[in-house]
Amino acid sequence: MELIFEKSKTGRCAADVPRSDVPEIALETLIDAKYLRDDLDLPEVSEIDLVRHYTNLSRRNFGVDMGFYPLGSCTMKYNPKVNETLAAQPEFTSLHPYAPDSFAQGNLQLLHTMQRLLGNIFGMAEFTLQPAAGAHGELTGVMMIKKYFEHKGEKRRLILIPDTAHGTNPASGALCGFETVTLRSNAEGGVDLDHLAELMTEDVAALMLTNPNTLGLFERNIEKVAQLVHEKGGLLYGDGANANAFLGKTRPGDLGFDVIQLNLHKTFSTPHGGGGPGSGPVGVSAKLVDFLPIPRIVRKGQEFHWSENFPLTIGRVRAFYGNFSVIVKAYAYIRSLGAEGLIRASEMAVLNANYIKERLKAHFELPYDRVCMHECVFSGRRQVAESGVHTTDMAKRLIDFGYHPPTIYFPLIVPEAIMIEPTETESKETLDRFCNAMIAIAREAKDNPQKVKDAPHYTPVSRLDEVLAARKPDVCWKKP
């Protein structure tokens, strides 16, 4: 497909701009000449060419609105369009971030209410909505942990991280100057309690635990884990990016978590992925409230105000307070579903994942065969042994069937991992069609392995060098 620059014809234009009726000012009188360009190569195309170009581009994309997108650990669910409409209201989008509090009462009230709603849903004393994504929330949480121990006068060097953790967890710990130590999983995919007891010393600041973990499994010994960590004075950090699995079923605060981060953009109505805007609120138990980032929203009677008057705060973690429109969408989602609806969403997410697990387990190896939460993890090891077909080959073949492939080769503790997250928004018919495609591919891997190895067959380009594309992206257009 031609680039828009390649379609350009000098003088062609998509819009008529009326002639200026004010005197022109020479740019040099406003901006130092050294900052002015001599030339700016922008594409010049007609309106119809412009419309066709971007329409065709969009049709080459794959999104949740086009088809099933079972990307494990990403919660690629359908998000109601009404929430987008609400978040786009001018009352929300037109307010200047520096507007005085008196001009922003409605928006401040929404943020304040959202913090209380999240506090109730997750059982935490207080929330900040400032962080811009899940990993940013993790960083904020670990910064608070660090400050908490500094304030107590304790020097703790270590953070424990299970081998099933999302890669951002060790990165967040390391960025705050902690050494991260890997905690082993047991045979059923949970925390190995003996290993935890061995590692958990008074040098450990926190255990960062994803629950449900990246195997899609709920930690069965969570109370014992919390006890072992707290007995040594450590804190229990919860990565709550997978909260769509337990809304209204359990509350991290009640299970003993001291800090959790959420991914509003996965659980509550904003698509994840593609580098789009996110939101990573962080909830804390009472012992960490003083360390929350500033500014915080305080309520005085019927009024809401920003306040920076918290001497133990870790400071700001972002220039402005959170990705506001993502928070509005999450607020609309929570309000429109209500308590019953949130519980049902989690029940459906878990039911859908278990349905896929049961339908596919005769065809793919299932390393942890127990009831899963919002996602299930298979291994392609059997296909590798039988015919040399790898997980990546089967993922590419799925594209031919019209599906976005699941997450593959993650979590790292499952060789040839295939991680499927169907989400709560998919129907049984969609799940069945997907399972049929997976089963057809498992058969093909036996009967005609080369066909799978050469996939995809029906896309504009076949196998790309993904490593080269990631490591040395060439996205600059150079004028011929």
Ligand SMILES: Cc1ncc(COP(=O)(O)O)c(C=O)c1O
């Ligand atoms: C378990 C877990 N933790 C952390 C993250 C990081 O979140 P983000 O991509 O918003 O930074 C993700 C991403 O999906 C995740 O699945």
